[in-house]
Amino acid sequence: MKQSLQLKLGQQLTMTPQLQQAIRLLQLSTLDLKHEIHEFLESNPLLELDDDEQAYVDIPASIESKSAVESPADHSEEERVDSEWTESIPEELSIDSNWDDTYQSSATAGDTNNFDNQNFEGDSDFESRNAPAESIQDHLIWQLNLTHMSDRDIEIAYAIIECVQPDGYLSISPEDIWESLSSELDDLDIEEVTAVQHRLQRFDPVGVCSIDLRDCLLVQLEAFRDHPLYKSTHNIINHYLPLLGSRDFTQLSRKTRLKEEALKDIILLIQQLNPRPGSAIDAGDTDYVIPDVTVRKKQDVWQVELNNDALPPIKINETYSAMASTAATSEDATYIKTSLQEAKWFMKSLQSRNETLLKVASCIVSRQIDFFELGEEAMKPMVLHDVAEEVGMHESTISRVTTQKFMHTPKGIFELKYFFSSHVNTASGGECSSTAIRAMIKKLVAEEPAKKPLSDNKLAAVLADQGIQVARRTVAKYREAMNIPPSNERKRLI
Structure with a gap:
């Protein structure tokens, strides 16, 4: 060639x-x-x-405001030094050059480890603020070390704590934990594992190491044994929790034979319980x-x-x-x-x-x-x-x-x-911001009747009356973006 x-x-x-x-x-x-x-x-x-x-x-x-005028005397020394060498140093580099092409490198860029050599005088809380956050397992093990238990029960407790999820619930059942420990502990009964689990459920936060929501709420409800509605509340959590979750208060009142006022007080009592006890221990960085x-x-x-x-x-x-x-x-x-x-x-x-x-x-x-x-x-x-x-x-x-x-x-x-934000056309020919529409939906939901919340179709109709033409699916998208539940989940007695 x-x-x-x-x-x-x-x-x-x-x-x-x-x-x-x-x-x-x-x-x-x-x-x-x-x-x-x-x-x-x-x-x-x-x-x-x-x-x-x-x-x-x-x-x-x-x-x-305007920039303050600096005094020439403040930078006289610096200007004198600049005038001596600026003629030999270009004001700007050419577009196809690098730092090292024109000058020798002044220093190597530091990495994050260089902060270890800094002097943090007066910052006595530096280590605590930069320490890793405590997890739910760490919190439970700390309490376990302060609790008087036999070596056998402590080994079972460690196995249970390892299965605790960030929300406080167990990832596997006590039966599965018992099967995994049977090969390590002789003559281990399921009752032993259950007894240790019940003891761990009373640790802080109360309700951890539970299997499901019903078990978690019943453990926390024990602190209200002296409440006059304790038995009725225990009955609803134990037998009618699905009805309570679906907010079918009519069916719930009929099956429990409770009046509306008593049902309101029971709901207030249940709202004091924490369905996610592990959330009290925040393991995330701030x-x-x-x-x-x-x-x-x-x-x-x-x-x-x-x-x-x-x-x-x-x-x-x-x-x-x-x-x-x-x-x-x-x-x-x-x-x-x-x-x-x-x-x-x-x-x-x-x-x-x-x-x-x-x-x-x-x-x-x-x-x-x-x-x-x-x-x-x-x-x-x-x-x-x-x-x-x-x-x-x-x-x-x-x-x-x-x-x-x-x-x-x-x-x-x-x-x-x-x-x-994007815009939505109005009936008058103008434009409305999607952020403004979300704010309107939020305000309408906050002012809706407690027993008969507004559906997505109704919200779209109310906005249409104000001259904002929004489809039902658009209202649903905005509502979900604001973490507002649907109308059937917003129904409440109080």
């Missing part, structure tokens, strides 16, 4: 390293970004925490939400402010930056200059992130003023394209900004994506 040379012209989009960093920081949540800042502080000596607790970026604090922006009304004007307290304030280390021109060797000078440029690009990316976040949040608030004034029912339909067109950005950028970003409002904390 003959070799030859050919020239081709083409175009392609390539992002600069600065743009890649800015996009990556833009889509991070507040907690992830805080972790990213700590990693960068460990890897770059030219960046440090601002002890003066000033914000690391100077951007508008609200919609109507998720904390830190709002990125705050919305408040000042002098009849809704204002948006960034939550600058959510992230640690950072600044350039002036001592190290001044060494760029006084370094003993050229390698040291290059290292300092490289680190300084990376630190400035990082701070510029943070500033760009905050400016974009504030701009998008301000746009959302301006378009959803009725929500802040009147509530969810006044929510207007809005999609990503609406905000992107108003702020002059791409829809993908708006999607990154609104993902895992939260807004603190007088009505609570909401994710920015909460304010985006």
Whole structure:
């Protein structure tokens, strides 16, 4: 095959390293970004925490406020150092370059293990807050170690506890546990396993290690032996629990020969019992939400402010930056200059992130003023394209900004994506937000008659009377999304 040379012209989009960093920081949540800042502080000596607790970026604090003018004397030393080397360091890298192509790497990015070397002075509760959560098995074993039992019963108890599910119920029957222990314990009777199980059921939380709901509720009901309706309640749980679950109060009243008032008191008593005792021991990790922006009304004007307290304030280390021109060797000078440029690009990316976040949040608030004034029912339909067109950005950028970003409002904390919803046409030719429709359904369900709840067809008819044409299956979809049970399960006496 003959070799030859050919020239081709083409175009392609390539992002600069600065743009890649800015996009990556833009889509991070507040907690992830805080972790990213700590990693960068460990890897770059030219960046440090601002002890003066000033914000690391100077951007508008609200919609109507302006940035404060900085004094030239505050950065005179830094500007002097910058002027000496900025001519040799490009302001931006070319689009087809990497960090190491132009500069030597200043440091290796740290990993999560670097946090082990940090000084957590004053944080005496650090270990307890970062310890793994206690499971239901751990909680029961801790009580078992404090209980006086024979070695044989303790071995049976351990086998039972291993079969406890997170909701507190046993995954297998006592008979299956007895069969699995028969080969290990001589002359083991099923009565021994049952006796140990009954004893474990009185551990905290009461009702654990039960086989089914009836068994769990009966164990918890023992604490109300002195209640005047104890026998009637025990009878309903023991024999008529399916009728109670289906809310067939007419049939239940006829079979138990109880009047409506007595049945109401019994239902109130049963509602004090916990059908999922294991839920009292939460083994999951707690998720904390830190709002990125705050919305408040000042002098009849809704204002948006960034939550600058959510992230640690950072600044350039002036001592190290001044060494760029006084370094003993050229390698040291290059290292300092490289680190300084990376630190400035990082701070510029943070500033760009905050400016974009504030701009998008301000746009959302301006378009959803009725929500802040009147509530969810006044929510207007809005999609990503609406905000992107108003702020002059791409829809993908708006999607990154609104993902895992939260807004603190007088009505609570909401994710920015909460304010985006599709629309439904009204009879008058207008549009209604799906979020507003869900709020209307929730309000109608809250105000419905207790003995005769509204069906999905009835809810659709009520909305149609208000000019909102919604199909029954759409009402059912919205109702299920809000975890509202169907009408037959919402029937109640009280």
